[in-house]
Amino acid sequence: MSVEQPDMPELKIESGSGLQTNVEPLQLGKRLREIRQSLSLTLEEASQRTGLARSTLSKIENEQISPTFTAVQKLANGLQIDIPQLFAKPRSAMASGRRVLTKSGEGTPHPTSTYEHELLSTDLARKKMVPFKTRVRARSFDDFGDWVRHEGEEFLLVLEGELALYTEFYEPVAMVAGDSMYYDANMGHALVSLSEVDALVLWVVAR
């Protein structure tokens, strides 16, 4: 049988790489200077906090040297920044004023054997969250071949009907309209409608 993934249809939140062939300047020096100045620190002060010499800091900021990883650690430590943040593109390059409306029922349909998804806000790329409404057709846990499992975290709100949420490490729990659940999605999970009519839920996934 085809072990499909009833959940998170086409969740290809492309992880950045892929097409981008550009080597990316990634001006660490400039970033560092911004951070230091935003903290109103002089090189001397930054030196004391990080344990790196004034001169070294200067050189790094002016991109005259390529800091050692230990140096980067000292920087991150002393200046209270975490490394991913240090290398992440400046926020400004990021999302600024995007907005997308999805009218009721106008989402992108995506039916499976157990769920009937309606993907929301589909024409927005690179979002942090993937929201969708789902009508739960399954009536038994056996309707699923196996646990649904994927990266990230999931928020679930019951909009209509009654259902049971099966999770790998807990007993099944019954939920009614208005109830919500937050869980780690790498833990197996599955929804089953309990009422006559299919339950309707809102799902939001974040990686």
Next chain:
Amino acid sequence: MSVEQPDMPELKIESGSGLQTNVEPLQLGKRLREIRQSLSLTLEEASQRTGLARSTLSKIENEQISPTFTAVQKLANGLQIDIPQLFAKPRSAMASGRRVLTKSGEGTPHPTSTYEHELLSTDLARKKMVPFKTRVRARSFDDFGDWVRHEGEEFLLVLEGELALYTEFYEPVAMVAGDSMYYDANMGHALVSLSEVDALVLWVVAR
């Protein structure tokens, strides 16, 4: 006047730092080895892809040397990984099997002058998303002192009633139950109820 923040009540998704005083091993070598092996690459192959010498790679993996930042760049480039990911804590150390249920109406209340929030899943720390239901008391944009604005992205689903969503760079848009909106939260935004009864919405914020 107290310029409060009607939105995102107490959103203190602590950014990792703060209390944690531990210097954090951050075993880059181990991480690198994992990545290389997950790609089924030999040191020789990795060497060719990255332009770093076999021996150098070995030393890095065994934490005998602290790679230069340029070396790290070559690594990221050659192995198709982006730097933040490289330094991010291994997923396994992260959320594994957490789960928290919030029954309807049992969230944590958090009233403001314009909104009446009900925070959901509050006893789960370090989540990627912050969900809450909000009853919109505001009846005019003037009820807000200024735009609400914060980091991250926001998903909004109208549960009951009618409202207008004001956003900084767009014309106000009317929404009814079932409609949803996804937008960048650093763009000013505010909700205003249009119907007699206060509108009820679900909000999910991700940084």
Next chain:
DNA sequence: CAATAAATTAGCATATAGGAAATATTTCCC
């Protein structure tokens, strides 16, 4: 167990990062 591949280590040469002090630059105050 043998044979092969892969990984680690060693030794050396070279390029480059890191620290201490000197020099240059900016800021600020009179």
Next chain:
DNA sequence: GGGAAATATTTCCTATATGCTAATTTATTG
């Protein structure tokens, strides 16, 4: 504008990362 102090940059020396080659050790496989 002219010092004086603060700040940043450069210089010089030492420490260390990187590349190369080759030897040794450690899996893998038949």
